Amino acid sequence: MNPVLLPPTLLAQLDIAVLQRKSGGAFSLIGEPPFWLQQICPELPTDGSPWHPGNYLLYLAHFYEEAEEIWNGEASSQLTSDVWTEEDSTGKEWLLEAIAMKVGQEDLLLIKFPSNDFQTLRSVYQEARDQSLKQYSLLKEIDKREVLLHCTVHDLSAPLAGIRASLWLMHEDKMVQPVGEEFLEIGLDQVDKMQGLINETLTTFSTRSKPLLQSTANLEDAPDVAESVKDVTEALSAMGSLKGVSFRISTEGPEDTAWKVVGDHARLERILFNLLENALRHTRDESMVVIRLRDEGNAIRVSIKDQGKGVPADMIHKLFDKFAQGEGNEKGKAGLGLYFCKITVESWGGEIGCLPNMKDGACFWFTLPKAA
Amino acid sequence: MIHQSSQEVTPNLNLQMTQKKICTLGTSSVGKSSLVARFVKGIFSDSYLTTIGVKIDKKTVSNRGKKVDLLIWDLNGEDRFQKLSMNYLRGTAGYILVVDGTRRNTLDAAISLHHKTQAAIGTVPFVVLINKSDLKDEWEVEEADIADLQARGWTILQTSAKSGTGVEKAFTHLANKLT
Ligand SMILES: Nc1nc2c(ncn2[C@@H]2O[C@H](COP(=O)(O)OP(=O)(O)OP(=O)(O)O)[C@@H](O)[C@H]2O)c(=O)[nH]1
Ligand SMILES: [Mg+2]
Numbered sequence A: 001m002n003p004v005l006l007p008p009t010l011l012a013q014l015d016i017a018v019l020q021r022k023s024g025g026a027f028s029l030i031g032e033p034p035f036w037l038q039q040i041c042p043e044l045p046t047d048g049s050p051w052h053p054g055n056y057l058l059y060l061a062h063f064y065e066e067a068e069e070i071w072n073g074e075a076s077s078q079l080t081s082d083v084w085t086e087e088d089s090t091g092k093e094w095l096l097e098a099i100a101m102k103v104g105q106e107d108l109l110l111i112k113f114p115s116n117d118f119q120t121l122r123s124v125y126q127e128a129r130d131q132s133l134k135q136y137s138l139l140k141e142i143d144k145r146e147v148l149l150h151c152t153v154h155d156l157s158a159p160l161a162g163i164r165a166s167l168w169l170m171h172e173d174k175m176v177q178p179v180g181e182e183f184l185e186i187g188l189d190q191v192d193k194m195q196g197l198i199n200e201t202l203t204t205f206s207t208r209s210k211p212l213l214q215s216t217a218n219l220e221d222a223p224d225v226a227e228s229v230k231d232v233t234e235a236l237s238a239m240g241s242l243k244g245v246s247f248r249i250s251t252e253g254p255e256d257t258a259w260k261v262v263g264d265h266a267r268l269e270r271i272l273f274n275l276l277e278n279a280l281r282h283t284r285d286e287s288m289v290v291i292r293l294r295d296e297g298n299a300i301r302v303s304i305k306d307q308g309k310g311v312p313a314d315m316i317h318k319l320f321d322k323f324a325q326g327e328g329n330e331k332g333k334a335g336l337g338l339y340f341c342k343i344t345v346e347s348w349g350g351e352i353g354c355l356p357n358m359k360d361g362a363c364f365w366f367t368l369p370k371a372a
Numbered sequence B: 001m002i003h004q005s006s007q008e009v010t011p012n013l014n015l016q017m018t019q020k021k022i023c024t025l026g027t028s029s030v031g032k033s034s035l036v037a038r039f040v041k042g043i044f045s046d047s048y049l050t051t052i053g054v055k056i057d058k059k060t061v062s063n064r065g066k067k068v069d070l071l072i073w074d075l076n077g078e079d080r081f082q083k084l085s086m087n088y089l090r091g092t093a094g095y096i097l098v099v100d101g102t103r104r105n106t107l108d109a110a111i112s113l114h115h116k117t118q119a120a121i122g123t124v125p126f127v128v129l130i131n132k133s134d135l136k137d138e139w140e141v142e143e144a145d146i147a148d149l150q151a152r153g154w155t156i157l158q159t160s161a162k163s164g165t166g167v168e169k170a171f172t173h174l175a176n177k178l179t
Helices: A008-013 A035-040 A059-071 A118-172 A179-207 A227-244 A265-283 A333-347 B032-041 B105-121 B133-140 B141-152 B168-177
Strands: A017-021 A027-030 A078-080 A082-085 A092-104 A106-112 A246-252 A286-295 A301-305 A350-355 A362-371 B018-025 B054-063 B066-075 B094-098 B126-131 B157-158
Touching: A035 A092, A035 A179, A059 A078, A059 A106, A059 A118, A078 A301, A106 B126, A118 A333, A118 B094, A179 A246, A227 A246, A227 A265, A227 A286, A227 A301, A227 B105, A265 A286, A265 A301, A265 A362, A265 B141, A265 B168, A333 A350, A333 A362, A362 B126, B018 B032, B018 B105, B018 B168, B032 B054, B032 B066, B054 B168, B066 B168, B094 B105, B105 B126, B126 B168, B141 B157
Parallel strands: A082 B054, A246 A286, B018 B066, B018 B094, B094 B126, B126 B157
Antiparallel strands: A017 A027, A017 A106, A078 A092, A082 A092, A092 A106, A286 A301, A301 A362, A350 A362, B054 B066
């Protein structure tokens, strides 16, 4: 095949630009230029006189380095480039690829649309990425709301319990006149109704787990904290490996220890996730995060020790407050993580804290009663 | 290891000016193309048009008093849908690693891209841009993360392609580190 003999309009109709390499790195166009090439390079000479496409299609300069091997006859007879995008003078983008080939004595450079149709390829990736962005922000929103909901409900329950106790005392000790007694009973009744509403809100809105203030005390549904630690460290191991951080889990206790605790599976994992992610974030590169599980008879104690800078002593008592880390930009989610851990662990009858005076890293711990 | 040719891209045109190739790296939709559009054309768009392959732009900057043509290779983001072809990186004099401040996992992605790039082309100057600083209220990347990276000796700059904050500075900072 001698490309020079092809009908001049054929190549344009195929939407392929065929360029013949001349001396000095210049090229001349064979046949008529396709529409898109004219859009990208309005100065393109159409009479076959030599020009330098690499000055307009900047990607070509990069491709020439590999194409040289084809044209010098050192490699197999053709080479296809990666795809690239050109913007024309109207702002429209064209996805292109180039092919270097040797036909007889001729060095040829073909420029064309990639074999994968541009619009299809782009729209598939676009759709996939749009969707995954949407999913991400949705999950984030759900997460934020769920945590906020639990915190708010927790905060509502405490004063309500106070009101109830006061009213109850007044009622028990007959502190009010008989006419007032009637109102007291209405008050008590309303407090109970409100507590009921709170519980209902929790069951309705928290789709992923059980209400915060209830937990499983029966053995069958009780979460196994050793299992949960294993699952959560596995989920975080990819992130850890980026920093060169590994997790080590150790258990202390009689051989027949059952690691089942009071609590709810999903929330226990979230507590562990919060604490372990925190440790991962603060530990130095190439270090280890150690998780210890200890059987303390009636309770299980979990401690998480990192090898970071540790928590300054004057910060420890504030760590578990709401919005504790709220330095400037870190409001919202960041400040609720440890607060969530605290109210949840405490609602299950456990304790949580951070050891003071650890020089070689922070050590967070919590205890949970064993499931009976 | 991709063979590393001269870092200067020699044009066919008889230009007096040196050209330097730099690349934008990062996972998808962190704002790589937006940063380039802001820097080269001074524009920003809220709509998201994902990059396929590479798009090359040119801008003249001054590098320690001398004029240099920056060839900016705006690459596709690497994510679970599409990998980055290491072939694009050949001849790169430096790169910018872009992170979306509102999505922490984009930081992990940037770090792993950095390691991949280093393995492929060796050590060249780079800067890390934590982008979308106009959305600081929604940032998941924390000061502690930034301090972590700075402790490795990395240059971390905060940018917003939307407002333009820090963008010019980021590119000129990298340009000045190019050899
Ligand atoms: N608020 C805000 N939005 C931004 C900023 N930079 C980029 N965006 C938006 O983020 C989305 C993605 O921006 P792109 O520049 O296309 O991202 P990219 O990194 O080039 O993405 P890929 O090409 O798919 O890898 C677009 O909707 C932009 O408008 C910024 O600084 N602030
Ligand atoms: Mg892009």
